[in-house]
Amino acid sequence: MIIKELNLIQYRNYLNENFSFSPGLNVIIGDNAQGKTNLIESIYLVSRGYSHRGSAVSELIHFDKPDFSVKATILKDQVTHLLSARSLNGKKQFLLNGKTTDREKTNSVLTTILFEPGDLKIVKEGPDKRRRFLNEEISGFNPQYHYLIKNYEKVLMQRNQLLKNIQFNKSLLSTLSIWNEQLIDLGIKIIRQRVAYLHRLNREAGSLYQILCQGKENLTLYYHNNIIDSLDELDQIKEKFEQKLKNFEDQEIAKGSTIFGPHVDDMLIMIDQNDARRFGSQGQQRSAAIALKLSQIKIVQSQTGSLPVVLLDDIFSELDEKRRNSILQLIKENQSFITGTEDISGSEGMTKKVITIRNGKEL
Ligand SMILES: Nc1ncnc2c1ncn2[C@@H]1O[C@H](COP(=O)(O)OP(=O)(O)OP(=O)(O)O)[C@@H](O)[C@H]1O
């Protein structure tokens, strides 16, 4: 799939701009604060349904304007689609070929893989960043998973509320088992999906890391769950989960929150035998983050059968030439967008277009 054209109206610092793109490499250059990331963000938004910067709708609209619109002309399997995102009464709305559509569906018409400097947090920061990474990436090719997470979060919230209420009204304790059943049922489904995904991720991110560091070190990922001691016990997870909830019932009530489940799980990122979060150098952490994110290209490709569009915001300047070339090699079949203050991409054998942005306009 490729984006042929893009029209931005009142989106961030763009008033009304039309772009046409190369089916290969698109290098977006310009000084700081000119609109490069805004352009990448608009593509991510129309594909994934939300801003990768976590911005509210009101922040996406050009200052002092009432609404924004992003329209992308997509070519997928030789069919042209018009995919658009716009704001309406303070909410986002998505349209496919003129008809409103769910935000979960836009992704299958335009699938994007983004890497940006903030992704270093996946390696450097707390478990919530890694859970979010897993949730976003699995949802990226499996919309069912997105609903699973939403349902789990609802159950979790209601169960936590009930635990708090039980502190004051012991008779409510009899209703806890209904929520336990749902928590266990949805929780196990999430854990199983993540474990299966990690199996695949280990292979793809592992080999990509090898390429990035010229085979000197190994990247290995482990799923860490607080219900079972090791993944060998995955078959018994239901009984163990039930047991934990029973054994820790008093503690959960005292705390007013759920102690066990996929909402507290983590993914350990090991470089050789060391935890990359604590012992990795800056360069190792960056390579690990790139490997985790860009291994999605292959995974998505094999899950969906189409080549995702690759967005690389502001990362080329941080990498040496060898790593840059390895990445270009990896994405040579995909349409890609690479931003920077200058063009350092090289381009052997690739169809390439350089787009210069100044103050929300293409020069
Ligand atoms: N809602 C908005 N309306 C108008 N302008 C906005 C809005 N949101 C952000 N901007 C402007 O967009 C500019 C930042 O754009 P962007 O983040 O795309 O820069 P960039 O080209 O990626 O820069 P850098 O190289 O520093 O990353 C800022 O000048 C900011 O004021």
Ligand SMILES: [Mg+2]
């Ligand atoms: Mg930027």
